[in-house]
Amino acid sequence: MPSATPKIRFEHVGKTFPLRTPRTARAAPERFTALQDIDLDIAPGEFSVIVGPSGCGKSTLLDLLGGLTHPTRGRVLLDGAPVTGPGRDRGTVFQSYALLPWRTARGNVEFGLEAGGTPRRERAEKAAEYLSLVGLDGFADRHPHELSGGMRQRVALARSLAYDPDVLLMDEPFAALDAQTRESLQEELLGVWRRTGKTVVFITHSIDEAVLLGERVTVLTSRPGRVKERVTVDLGERAPSDDPRSSPEFAAYRHRVRELLHGEVSRAQELERSALRGKETAA
Structure with a gap:
């Protein structure tokens, strides 16, 4: 259950970006509103998933x-x-693995520890521990080009x-x-989360992935992104061999999230078409 004191809180958050330089010195630059009036609490240890149509500000929220x-x-x-900049209390895993190609798996995991001044022996111990945690025993000396995409993402997670x-x-x-690799890593991530108790904020376009992973799924509106609804997901206890995606509970949550997203995706597509028509008219 969510704690009375949130680990993370967004209070009336809005984010705009300048679109282009004004033609005259007196004119204000046009601005693009990515997020508008976001209020969102995330409890300590919660696995929180955020979904929404393309361009709704999901990645901006994470930034x-x-x-x-x-x-x-x-x-x-x-x-x-208040969050004022990057910090070691937050770790980020991107879609692109962002691994250093000249370093081994062990060397990539040790990289952040080096920057923090961790002694060499402790770095080696931690690298071995976390590579093992993500199922990469025996691959510590491999370079990224010698690893599959799923293995590279495991290294990024371990780092x-x-x-x-x-x-x-x-x-x-x-x-x-x-x-197949995606499903394997989803299960691996859930295992890591249960063992470590980390607070996780996870962005995805996949409704199935959101329902499978998230304790709470936050659905954002089309641009500008606002919180439309938060869905609390409870799939119950299950054995490791069970697949919750075949359960009626999973189907019900999936239907609810899809229902919430459907209208927003349509609106986002209409915004894109309107923008395209505007460019064609201007041309």
Whole structure:
């Protein structure tokens, strides 16, 4: 159940970006509103998934939490303190693995620890521990080009976990993987989350992935992104061999999230068509 004190809080958060330089010095630049009036609490240890149509600001939300950009209005709080920049209390896993090609799997996991001044022996121990945690025993000396896509993503996950962040931020980390590898890593991630108790914020386009992974699924509206609804998911206890995707509970949650998204996707597509017509008219 959610804690009375949230781990993460978005308070009336809005984010706009300038579109282009004004033609005259007096003219204000046009602005693009990515997020508008976001209010969102995430409990300690929660696996929170965010879904929404393309362009609704999902990745921007994650960038705000990661401290890579700042809200235009409102504030983002972590443990009650405003997020003012990146920090070692947050680890990020991207869709692109962002591994250093000249380093081995072990070397990539050790990279963040080196930057933090961790002694060499401790770095080696932690790298071995977290590579084992993500199922890569025996692959520590392989370079990224010697690993499959799923293995590279496991290395990226181990690297983020190794310096023990409180919060794990994941921006569509499995989107580029084949279906079988994706399912395997979903189960692996759930296992890591249960063992470590990390707070996870996970972005995805997949409704099935959202329902499978998330304790709570936040559905954003089409641009500008706002919180449309939060769906609490409870698939019950299950044995490792059970597939919850075949259960009636899973089907019901999947239908609910899809229903919430359907109108927003249609609106997003209409916005894109309107923008295209505007460009054609201007041309």
